Amino acid sequence: MVAAVRDFRPGDEAAFRDINLAWIERFFLVEQKDRDVLDNPRKYILDPGGAILVAEDAGNTIGVVALIVIGDGSVELAKMCVLEAAQGKNAGKLLIAAAIEKARAMGMSRVYLETNSVLAPALKLYRDAGFVPLSAPQPSPYARADVQLELFL
Helix, strand or coil: CCCEEEECCCCCHHHHHHHHHHHHHHHCCCCHHHHHHHHCHHHHHHCCCCEEEEEEECCEEEEEEEEEEEECCEEEEEEEEECHHHCCCCHHHHHHHHHHHHHHHCCCCEEEEEECCCCHHHHHHHHHCCCEECCCCCCCCCCCCCEEEEEEC
16 A cells, blocks of 8 residues: 655655656657656756655655646646556555646646557546546657546646
8 A cells, every 4th residue: 555645855856767767668768858857857847836746655655746837727747657566556546636636736727648548557547537538639749649638627
């Protein structure tokens, strides 16, 4: 069972990067945009007003998710992943619920995300949380993004 979901704090940078690289490399190629964000989450996520949440189990970081401000009252739910060894402990469900609540607390009206159709468990998680397909897909900086979903708060 996941003990807690908390806000990102100094010292979490390596876990944020490493957990993300593990899942990206498992399914896809790491793209330059990934490297930019993962190497400098403060610059690309936190300083522009976004947030990163961390899931812990017994004091160990097992999952992360980011909320990137994209304007017009929207945030992008990004870089959400759970260590493979920790999957099945509801960390993903807790992270997405915490991210939605954080977006509300930030005053956002919409959460947007991009994913890939091969990630069936993630798609189910997002749909179960109320995300629906975009009516008009947008260009993505990621070659792997073939699904775009949104949730109005």
